[in-house]
Amino acid sequence: MDNDRIDQIIDKHQGKASSLIQVLLEIQSENHWLPKEALERVSEKLQVPLTRIRHITTFYKAFSLVPKGRHEIHICMGTACHIRGATHVLDTVQDLTGIRPGETDMDLKFSLETVNCLGCCALGPVMVVGGKYHGKIAPTEAEEALKNYE
């Protein structure tokens, strides 16, 4: 991601220091992760110390300071999904991909995250891969679904 694009995002928020989190979110959503150079640019432009940016980017697990896989897997571990067996789905996906929540595999194919509630509890357990919802999913179905990704 080049500096011009970062500057554009910052300008959209009128360069206000209070919009730090929103600027970071936009960079993350376009670039999928936050490279060090991008953070330095944000620090310089918003006049916010890099330490505070590091504070925020490490506080939220939604920010990633390392590259992400091509397909992001989100498994809902909310209460409704939990009591309907989300743990088994997570176990299966961990075994299959060889990564744990928060990690990305060596081929940059999958990143795995758990989320706390997607708000569609009628469909629990829910797995989302690259924005596509898989509802009422059994561990074996999760395995099948992931085989379709390259």
Place this chain on the structure above:
Amino acid sequence: MPRINSPTELEELRKSILSKRDPDRPCIAICAGTSCLALGNDRVIGAFEEEIKKQSLEAKVDIRATGCHGFCEKGPNIVIYPEEICYMEVIPEGVSDIISQTVLGKKVIDRLIYTDPNTGEKAAHQSEIPFYKNQMRHLIGNNTKVDPKSIDDYLALGGYSALSKSLFEMTPEQVLEEIKKANLRGRGGGGFPTGLKWETARNAPGEKKYVIVNAHEGEPGAFMDRALFTGNPHSVLEGLIIGAYAIGSHQGFIYTRHDTPQLRNNIVVALTQAEGYGLLGENILGSGFNFNVEVHLDIGIFVSGESSALMRSIEGKTPEPRPKYIRTAVSGIWEKPSNLNNVETWANVPQIINNGSEWYTSIGTERSKGTKLISLSGNICNTGVVEVPMGTSLREIVYDIGGGIPNGKKLKAIHFGGPLGGSIPASLLDTPLDFDELAKLGAPMGAGGMLVMDEDTNMVDVARFFLNFLTDESCGKCVPCREGIRQMLKILTNITQGKGREGDVALLEELAEVAGNASLCALGRTSSNPLLSTLYYFRDEYEGIKENG
């Protein structure tokens, strides 16, 4: 978009909108709530658009992508006006039949309507379907009637009349008095009297004051606020503007999560449209009152919903709570008086102003008034968004509305209030939905997430689940919360793995007491609620595991 400069002009606009609408014209309201969209409802919407085009019906039939209808279990849901026929589990392949047989042929398709699983009885209208007919849908009921992206739809239902009434027929003091008399209590979890909070902010010294909508909804298992706000954003916005007028604030914030794009878009559209009509911005409706709103997107973590943490986040800092010797209503965002209420609380305001506090207090129990939105989930036949008058018994919610427990299982417990709430056993099923009654039993209502658990549920595991959640979500600022939760989790994990030791339960109770007394914010102070409630009601499960281990 013409600017509206007076209450008279508002009523004229409303009349002109209504005069252009034919109440007999067919309209297909398609649910585009979170669950239905996840089920692929966008394909259903696309199929309807295509079919209408194919049959050249554009001038005769309307399509409306709406907010959540509530009955998530049976999604994708549609309602066909003017007959108000409800179809469930609609698939794209069924669309052409619906157009030809129902919309044009006025015939109900039997296989698409609700069938009662117990009696086999069919029901085609909300007024006949048990899930809907046992509710009182004052707030969420309009979701099927409005396109969230159309302010005209909201105006057609009488929208913004409460704002006009407040600005032109009432003083800010009178608005405040009405909310106090209505005894509206905060829907976000605390149940704090809204009128008192508003009064504190109003009387706090300083010219600059802020009002905030808390649309964070970080509680797992809670999805009613986004259903309401996504589906009918103007109802919340109208309440916010009225509150700002009563408090004397000219700047509002909407605090919401970045990961709910649909909600975000609908809010932005609503704000633009309200500004266009002059219902927001300078000199609202020609009254001389100015009010602007900024949207603040954030990352959904649980502690961000705590008022002082939320306000720090709006300032662009990490959401860490501060001790609240001074309430945020006195010193909040940038040390200015800041009044925070959640989505549902704000949405209650217009109807109180329109119908009066007397009407409002006629609904509910002695100390909990009005209706309450509930996210019903877990081991329940009908998962969905439910709205009932306060005082409704939990039994009615679980069996009459929720349809009971699936797979012939028995009910074991009900959990309220998410990770800071508690679980009560099935024997207390006749408890009324009431802030104080539920809090007394150790299961405070919270924001309204109601989790139903069947006989197979292991209650120690439930307590462990919530503590596990909280270790991730604790901001780490204060020791009793950060370390206390971690230690409690460790002991519970040992117990669930059969490695429990003598004295574990006593140690858990001690840790819970310290975390409860010494933590900085409500997250830490109430973190042990699920643990304590399960220890109280299901103690034998803890003892049992220990003996087996």
